[in-house]
Amino acid sequence: MPIRETFWNIPHWAEIAQYIAALVTAIIFIAGITRRVLRWRKGRPEKRSGHFWKRIGALITQVFGQQRTLDEKFPGIMHFSIFWGMLVLAAGTALATIDWDVTHLFFGFQILKGGVYIAFELMLDVLGLLVVLGLGMAIYRRYIARPARLQNFPVKKLAGDDTYVLVMLAFITLSGYLTEGLRLAVTQPDWAPWSPVGNAIAALFLSLGDPTNQTLHLIIWGMHIATAFGVLISLPFTKLFHIFSVPLNIYFRSLEPAGALRAANMDGGMGVKEWTQFTWKQLLDFESCTRCGRCQDVCPAYASAQVLSPRNMMVKLDDHLWEKKPRALHGEVVSVDELWACTTCRACVQVCPAFIDHVTTFVDLRRHLVDQGKMDQMLQDALSNLGRYGNSFGQSDRMRAKWTMGLQPPVKDARREQVEYLWFVGDYASYNATLTDVTRKTAEVFHKLGLNFGILYESERNSGNDVRRVGEEGLFEMLVDKNSQVLSKCKFQAIVTTDPHSYNTLKNEYPANGNGRYPVLHYSELLDQLIAAGKLKFSKKLGYKVTYHDPCYLGRYNGVYDAPRRVIEATGCELVEMPRHRERGFCCGAGGGRIWMEEKEVKERPSESRIREAVALEGVQTFIVACPKDLTMFRDAVKTTGNEQRLEVKDLIDLVAEAL
Template structure:
């Protein structure tokens, strides 16, 4: 292959606007300036829209966030997760487009800046040849990725790319989302045409200038264009014909590229910038630690679109409609009128209609709640389990759950909630628990125990056990609670309780949207903990664990806290607890949302099961992809529609497909309640059982005839 050394360096280049008359060059620059002006106006409209939102509280370390964003964008890990094929294709498109953009900018710098201002050309010689090769490879990457995406949408058609809305009926005026499909195809066709015409233009130039040695002899530095040129010559195209075709195609390619640039702020293309901005503003604890309401705030939650922070308005534009949140949502899977994607798209449409105008509409037309076009239905907002599956899988860091909770806060303030939820909140306010039981009964579960549990309010303890509502009051969970107390007692752990001083931790109260009650609960619990002497906290409730760990510090309550699974795993590893026999059960484990996705507590439960001798078969959806039981976000206090399967029942169907399953293992009081009920209603009672991990640990420590594995008779007894 020839290099620049075979020719005069200055001649190894491409002459811009070669053979173009002056008026044509002037016309191109005029169109280019017009495209940039349209682009700039669109950017102004978008910035004005975001400025109409509320400010984001707290300082923002833009340098650190920018670095994190660049890493995510560079490695594409959020796009490749659970969809590696789409990730590879998007990576090809992204890097192909980026190199082509940089290459175009390089030509502009050489022609319009360094050459005109300093009289210096650098776009020639070996630099130019390697430039051509890089641009050819980038074009192949871009076109290849786009072809896959077109095949994916046109033939593979994954369900998550179906924009059918679960929150609307076909007769509703905003049910039809076919406009998004047309936009998707327009985006793909425009970009692929830009890429393909770029190759054809290069090939036509080679045929046109085939008699110029410096052009033809270096053609293989543009391998794709060279192959196309050979094909065109074999088809009988000569230099004059190539010149004519090149002129027409040059204008088509140039106008298409400039139109693409001009439309960036107005179309899907803007996700190039909004997705990057959303990733840069990403809060790793977005759903784990919900925002406080400022004391001076005149309103609660999101009622009007102008109540949104500018960050959440940016989130709305960042959504690429990939459908991963739609696919992951347990409410959507169970047939509820909720798709996280559709909530975001509805709010985006509403924001564009209301905030992109020169003047804001009246207050009534800014209200995002209701049954109107673009508004979010109350039923949709209350369907959310706040399980964070949508936030966790979103490749562009959209904060669906915090947005939905903000919408709930306004509904709660206006009293627009199910009567059952309202009664539960009233019970929690009155008695500090969701069972509406007297505070004095909170530790009644401990009365049958043959030993006393210390009162941490009266005497110092090493470990304070924050029990939680379901573990304290639900009869089935009380058996587990007593088993855990016995484990700690027999292991000589110095532990105590708050007794009636403990109140509901407030995690689900906050996610229901009752921020005022949450703050009251948090402040009461922090005050009570402040009166107690302890070194660390343990809890058997992942919901309590999440809010005490992640949210109480905002109220001055910072503690060393762990979920019981990490405590028991450590005690087993250290030999403090020694299983007496191997539990030869075939088990599967359900990762609770608030321990797993919220707090990355994946390993400890599995370490315990391995130490107990269980044969663990992972669920198809496990760890960060675990499927919510349906209890979160206060849904355990709400009735589900009759005749529709609940998320917990769908989970039971998934478990039932595991051959030879003995035990479905949980480590959350709400999970135990939800799944034991679902086991019966889904028709699998007697085929396997639902057990708390604590119960399996206790069983492994119990005296038995022999120290070997569990016998067939013992297994049958467990399944009975």
């Protein structure tokens, strides 16, 4: 009967030596892991418990299912193969050892015998090929294809780490196959064909004859064992540590709404000045980065000027945690320019297979800069204006509702009378002269639909969404206070806004009243609801071929992808998607307070890249946006890319008004 003799040809002393080596490995492994865990514990506390089953569920889909990793085909299959191949081989080896040295030795009982053993051999033999395939793909990718995102290391020595992992894994797999092949060449059991790879290798060695093969087997077995223990020992000290840190990082990821930023640390100045002011979870983030660079590929700041790469930031921050002589976090480890370059679009967070939250870390680092008053003059002026006048334009708050002048019927004052919808207009829609038409048109459409709505007139302040993301937490709190005071005195059923930024903070960050948070609707959601309820009927089918740009704070932050698309289709337009859409939508470059900052030298503005993407769509003449800032950003970009004749930027409300 087929039977597994695990330590065939292995002298007793070698078997004992192996267990001693295992013990030493375990000690170093535990010490290495402890060293890392102790480092995380130097961070500030942060609560990440609760929702046990939800967290376990994510471990199953993301670790064992490799869901996000598989979002990209080549690297996804590559990693999936290595992961499952190594997992099965490691589990198989462990099982064989237990089978021989525990159940067989102590209880005279074996699992791996007969049919089970045959199936076991076949499975390991074939799945081992997965590792070979994955490693082959990895070596091709890293050393032949050489995509940009795997290059330019901010920490050069890590190139050795990358090579080490590939070499070690390749050696383990090949030496394992060789050991098996040599064993089969000597013992030549009847069931050898069930190990097709091992058997093929055995055929190569048959001619060498017996004493040679037996010696070779012992030598290669020794090397195989040594490499395996080497990998285990090095796991807490190399990139392999991600096997440990990434599942933890996925388990402990934030389950709060993406749009709710954690309040600033105020202990020892605002934000993070030294790495110990990060929370333990942020430190775990840095230690989970495998440098895959997916974030870099989707980062608008990286695409436009290469100043900021979220990947490089993680690499540098992780390196900083272990510096013997710690350098200054701001200025030496990370540059001020890269911190200000982030648009907080969240594309990096969305694609990270390790579930790292880069944006929160960037904001924490910015908070320290604001605390020190270190920012460019334009941003300083914008913040001063926001503090003094409640808007970034530096105009009087009394001019906020100037756009309503002459509208018939007049827009209701929600402070004075009860309304169903309180329209939070936002700075851009209120003050930007080029947007007045669209804001007025929105009011007219609301009137035509018979909506009972009103605005806060001069009592509205900037919602503070981007003030918070710039890092000015105190000013954000002040704006929230002022708006909340007015809102609490008004009677309404829901807030509606055209601005995704206001939408995000009102929905996710403003304090709850007695009935919980006010329901907050983006106008695309409101229009969608009205269409579904039969209250909004269009008289015309527009028939335009259009494309739609997902605003970051509507899409990635709040998951509103379908409502605006349904509205577009209801107006009888044909929607053609750009390659980067929905979760992969590409930022216009204005978010996170970028619109208030000086523009540094750029290769191509994110908005221009976006317009070129839209222009490449055949027959599309209209570019639909659902965000006031987008309207200004993309109208500019259409001009600067010379596409005025080719593409027209329109607001969603333009389509609705036209089709009514």
